[in-house]
Amino acid sequence: MEKDQRISYLYQRYLNGNLLPEEHQELKEYLSDFAYGDDFNRALDDTWNALDENQLVGLEDYKAKEIFDDILKRRKGIRWFGEYFKTLTVAASIILVSIVTILFLKKSYKSDLSEKLSLEQEILPGGNKAFLTLGNGESIDLSEEKSGIKVSDAGISYVNGANIIEGKKGDNSSTYLVLNTPKGGEYQITLSDGTKVWLNAESKLKYPFKFQGKVRNVELEGEAYFEVAKSKDQPFIVQSRGQQVKVLGTHFNINTYDTETKTTLVEGKVRVDKQDQRGEKTSVILKPGEQSVVQPFASQIDVQNVNILEFLDWKDGLFVFNNESIVSIAKKLSRWYDVDFSFQGNVNNVRFSGNYLRKNTLTNLLKNIELTGSVKFKTENLKEGRRIMVIANY
Known part of the structure; x- marks a missing residue:
């Protein structure tokens, strides 16, 4: 079995909740090895496209956090933190899809995804x-x-x-x-x-x-x-x-x-x-x-x-979110992508964990966050610049 097919298989079993202990360890090894970044990228795209929306119900937060915490613990015994980031940045542009999406998928979708993604313009990084x-x-x-x-x-x-x-x-x-x-x-x-x-x-x-x-x-x-x-x-x-x-x-x-x-x-x-x-x-x-x-x-x-x-994530080209509020995340994104944020509804309890490369577009990150069902985003072009409204889905 090809590596990307194997990763898709393991990831699907993880989402279904029937991953064996040895398979769980194997998935974490893939997730922690920079060499499998492209394979992981393709595998997650295939897995995501094949998901039944009914599978997106009821996943527990602690299961996703287990992998995230495990990767962070792997820095033990490595003196130079810069080298560790090479391991941490697995799957490059889709780290949020690979780690955070697991944490995010807590609600079933009540409408077609294309209707939820209200962001139309690419917002480039700094x-x-x-x-x-x-x-x-x-x-x-x-x-x-x-x-x-x-x-x-x-x-x-x-x-x-x-x-x-x-x-x-x-x-x-x-x-x-x-x-x-x-x-x-x-x-x-x-x-x-x-x-x-x-x-x-x-x-x-x-x-x-x-x-x-x-x-x-x-x-x-x-x-x-x-x-x-x-x-x-x-x-x-x-x-x-x-x-x-x-x-x-x-x-x-x-x-x-x-x-x-x-x-x-x-x-x-x-x-x-x-x-x-x-x-x-x-x-x-x-x-x-x-x-x-x-x-x-x-x-x-x-x-x-x-x-x-x-x-120190920013210095090595990363955003690292660890159970961070959407308000705090928005402040960081505002500085790097040169946009302003406003909020509608109760977003005080909306929190996320995961990593994202700063060189990637803001649009891609926000679309992935929208998939959680917790919030959605709406862009506004004003005379003084772009503003993104964060709307709570409660």
């Missing part, structure tokens, strides 16, 4: 988009053909070496510049000390042309992942809303999108400081796998253990 603002106020629209820039004594150039501006000496060497990504944009930068920064959509990094003095200081709005070059004599400090992060050399992510600021540590050690309205300071030291949460009016800094994959 890409390499950023603006560089110089000390004199001049703004440079950076190339979308390049993924990042680097700062050196010779000036600022693209990663392939093409020059953007020539280096300046003397007083101008400490001039601060700003790298800004709009909605639907991301960019990378290597700072003058060798520190690498990945900037997510709707984010801003303020940094000097060259670090001088006893500290290396930058300011962040939005979200960024840092790989800080080690320097015992010159600590690296990130100023962001409500907090200050101080490191010598480490890898971490900072997210300031919502009212709370989250710092997630991948490796090394960082100190997170905050100062309340009375001027009292609070500090915590994070260990790898921990995340600090700074609330605007809280006196303390909360620390929790997290699965870092869920917070």
Whole structure:
């Protein structure tokens, strides 16, 4: 039996609830092996097309979550999380169909599917988009053909070496510049000390042309992942809303999108400081796998253990949803696909789990979510841009 036929067979038995233990393990092996991505893609298309709508009733959430959790657990023993994502991104564009659809299929369809899919226009993903603002106020629209820039004594150039501006000496060497990504944009930068920064959509990094003095200081709005070059004599400090992060050399992510600021540590050690309205300071030291949460009016800094994959997904080209509300998901999609969302009806209890490649269209993702019967989407073209209405099916 061909691999795609075998996967179709196993997947169908899974949906029917009569998968044997050894077959269950075999299906998970296929799902966790990147090499079978195309086979899995074809198999799921065939299986989906052959489904009887009566089979879509009564599947339990915990069964689908079992496979999702099992894949996440497989990262044990693998040091470099980037390599794990190659395993996690099985079946490329149809991860949601392969994992999440299992979780989603809880209701029978009361009408033809074509009537439910109200999205008519393809909504393309974001890409390499950023603006560089110089000390004199001049703004440079950076190339979308390049993924990042680097700062050196010779000036600022693209990663392939093409020059953007020539280096300046003397007083101008400490001039601060700003790298800004709009909605639907991301960019990378290597700072003058060798520190690498990945900037997510709707984010801003303020940094000097060259670090001088006893500290290396930058300011962040939005979200960024840092790989800080080690320097015992010159600590690296990130100023962001409500907090200050101080490191010598480490890898971490900072997210300031919502009212709370989250710092997630991948490796090394960082100190997170905050100062309340009375001027009292609070500090915590994070260990790898921990995340600090700074609330605007809280006196303390909360620390929790997290699965870092869920917070670094964007850097590796993924959306990872783990029992996440549709409202939270919409915020992430809004930033990356440059659309606005509105809500109609009670969507507070609508939650989803699964993965989706950021390089794929939003239209495909939303159509798959519509198949759950929990919500449907309607696009509106307004003067100020596109808006998607999320309508609860309750």
